[in-house]
Amino acid sequence: MISRQDVARAFSQAAGQYDAYALIQQRLATRLLASLPAGSPEQVLDLGCGTGYCLPSLQQHYPCAHINALDIAPGMLAFAAERYGDQFTWLCADAEQTPLADNSMDLVFSNLAVQWCASFSAMLAEIKRILRPGGQFIFTTLAEGTLAELRQAWAEVDDTIHVHSFPTEQVLVMQARDSGLRLNDVQCFDDIAWYQDVRALSDSLKRVGAHNMQHQHGGLGGRARLKAWMQAMESFRTPAGLPARYRVVQFQLEKVSG
Secondary structure, three states: OOOHHHHHHHHHHHHHHHHHHOHHHHHHHHHHHOOOOOOOOOEEEEEOOOOOOOHHHHHHHOOOOEEEEEEOOHHHHHHHHHHHHHHOEEEEOEOOEOOOOOOOEEEEEEEOOHHHOOOHHHHHHHHHHHEEEEEEEEEEEEOOOOOHHHHHHHHOOOOOOOOOOOOOHHHHHHHHHOOOOEEEEEEEEEEEEEEOOHHHHHHHHHHOOOOOOOOOOOHHHHHHHHHHHHHHHHHHOEOOEEEEEEEEEEEEEEOOOO
């Protein structure tokens, strides 16, 4: 299991270069922003705001709303705050234990962040706590099948786990249904980034702070296994390049009255 400290450290270190490499994250953010519900919420939370690239769009969509930006990584928040100043309220906290009051948010928005929570169910319980009745939670997360090609290539090399495991989409939907929030919509789909070679693929993952790659083999044996993995990845090459597949689940949940 990835610790909160590891997540915060990795994403803090990635802050300065994140936007240049987070192409899938930005593409999925655009899709999620296009599904924002109508209305005039007073309090909006960007959960796992990262470098803040969704904040201006949220403010533009809801010009009268107060936008709160929360992230576990202090480096990400510092980068975003330097960019946007006091335009938004900055909160450094865990998504499972926010400093927000009960029934205080009208809308919670989150793009590819909650997959790093220790407990999906605990995160949903926290969102239920902070949402006002009628408030909505729209978000994307990752499911089993993410980086499937990388996992398969490593399986040909050794028995060590090199790629982070994500729950199945069926488990995620079940936990969402059991959260006490109403499930208004769920969509499951693949989004793929293509890379010229393995080094570019691996480098991109590292530069966005992802914990998916766990190259911790030192010495000659480690280099040999890495070379074998790179050769195994070539079996997945297409004219577009080598794939980094993301299995995405997009949710729209609502806190109902009573």
